[in-house]
Amino acid sequence: MTQDWTTSGPDLHLALSAAGTRHAALEDALRAAIRDGRLAAGTRLPSTRALAGDLGLSRGTVVEAFAQLAAEGYLDARHGAGTWVAGISPGAVAPVHAARQLARPARFSFSPGIPDLTSFPQAAWISALRQGLRGLSASALGYGDPRGRADLREQLASYLARARGVRADPELVIVCAGFRHGLSLLARVLRAEGARTLAMEDPCVPQHREVAAEAGLALWPLAVDGRGARTDLLDESSGRAAVLSPAHQFPTGVVLHPERRAAAVAWAAATGGLIVEDDYDGELRYDRQPVGALQALAPDRVAYGGTASKTLAPGLRLGWLVVPPRLLDPIVSLRAAEDVHVSALEQVALCQLLLSGGYERHVRRMRARYRGRRDRLLALLAARAPALTPVGISAGLGLLLELPDGGPTSSHLIAEAGRRSIELFPLDTHYRDGRPPRDGVVIGYGALPEHDFEAGLAALGDLLSDLLA
Numbered sequence: 001m002t003q004d005w006t007t008s009g010p011d012l013h014l015a016l017s018a019a020g021t022r023h024a025a026l027e028d029a030l031r032a033a034i035r036d037g038r039l040a041a042g043t044r045l046p047s048t049r050a051l052a053g054d055l056g057l058s059r060g061t062v063v064e065a066f067a068q069l070a071a072e073g074y075l076d077a078r079h080g081a082g083t084w085v086a087g088i089s090p091g092a093v094a095p096v097h098a099a100r101q102l103a104r105p106a107r108f109s110f111s112p113g114i115p116d117l118t119s120f121p122q123a124a125w126i127s128a129l130r131q132g133l134r135g136l137s138a139s140a141l142g143y144g145d146p147r148g149r150a151d152l153r154e155q156l157a158s159y160l161a162r163a164r165g166v167r168a169d170p171e172l173v174i175v176c177a178g179f180r181h182g183l184s185l186l187a188r189v190l191r192a193e194g195a196r197t198l199a200m201e202d203p204c205v206p207q208h209r210e211v212a213a214e215a216g217l218a219l220w221p222l223a224v225d226g227r228g229a230r231t232d233l234l235d236e237s238s239g240r241a242a243v244l245s246p247a248h249q250f251p252t253g254v255v256l257h258p259e260r261r262a263a264a265v266a267w268a269a270a271t272g273g274l275i276v277e278d279d280y281d282g283e284l285r286y287d288r289q290p291v292g293a294l295q296a297l298a299p300d301r302v303a304y305g306g307t308a309s310k311t312l313a314p315g316l317r318l319g320w321l322v323v324p325p326r327l328l329d330p331i332v333s334l335r336a337a338e339d340v341h342v343s344a345l346e347q348v349a350l351c352q353l354l355l356s357g358g359y360e361r362h363v364r365r366m367r368a369r370y371r372g373r374r375d376r377l378l379a380l381l382a383a384r385a386p387a388l389t390p391v392g393i394s395a396g397l398g399l400l401l402e403l404p405d406g407g408p409t410s411s412h413l414i415a416e417a418g419r420r421s422i423e424l425f426p427l428d429t430h431y432r433d434g435r436p437p438r439d440g441v442v443i444g445y446g447a448l449p450e451h452d453f454e455a456g457l458a459a460l461g462d463l464l465s466d467l468l469a
């Protein structure tokens, strides 16, 4: 049994445990509310009389609890004037979201995973939405197909076939909330089918490992070398599913060698296994023809995954899967049950953007811009940090900067960058054991707004030449 207070003072649900004394229960509930931020500093509490009435406690109990919390520094009681939540709560654990908000963002972020958000095609998006809404039937705002809107799936299928060589049947396209969501759907379906392990490139996006673990799958780390993921070793895995980023391995930037592509497909065919293809930045390739999707080699064995996170914005939470036929029903059932979908309006807008060619125009414009940035970054590195080796430079939004032995370490570099309000990202967190074969930092050149890019580069150049001097 708990008691709730919802009727007076701040609008706060305060649950009192039935265990222990009444004043201890009230103290605990108030402490918890202050610690987790539901009662913010400066909030005025109700009078002891009102609170006692609301909670069915004696006034003395509330007075006692307030006095205790004031003594501990949680509350600030001004005689006759009232009681407030104190400015600084002793030992209070800042809630994670508050801590994130408080951490001042760096002046220059070289995040590798984020595009230039200031270049989001707002006008095109708005007009696509307006266009899409015109003549939209009311039923489009109902619950809809768990795979996503049929017209969007059709547009995606034709775009992916054209731009990425995917063998895409609109019936097998599933609109999801970003690649990570698509991976989570696949991982859960695999687990439900009895899979126990999932091979995953090592290094990779750390959150993808979490997705697999969350689905109950053990990870089988797949080493990556200069020819990409060691798909020739997949036979050694006891599992029958593997996640690969063939077009541009993250974060090393290696393209999967044709022999390794063939080995992956042969392994999947021989074992009846599944390859999850992470084609997160397939459109952003600079120096040569895009590397086509692996899925085209074995559409029955590869689940292809793409995302709008790099080409448009991660905040849209828009991605897509093209799945082998046998996975369609289990994914649709899971989807219907979990009820996590992309808003119909976002789907309408993306569909129109694809239909009008606006999406591809935007991708072309951004590809040219990022290529220019990449070239300027490479020129800067050659001039000011020739001892460092940039790798994985031919695509995407970032590159890997390998640091030679005997020079500054990545932690030193990142810490010094932080002091100068420059955000750089370590390579080691992408490895399961935190130990890359060579130390390095991942540098994204997409995230900075266009107007800040030159200044960011200059600051990075100064940092590198100071540290390498």
Ligand SMILES: Cc1ncc(COP(=O)(O)O)c(C=O)c1O
Pocket (backbone or CB within 6 Å): 113, 114, 177, 178, 179, 180, 181, 205, 245, 250, 278, 280, 306, 307, 308, 309, 314, 318, 319
């Ligand atoms: C390797 C890789 N795959 C996929 C994604 C896309 O993630 P999402 O579509 O979930 O935003 C990212 C984003 O950072 C990534 O780095």
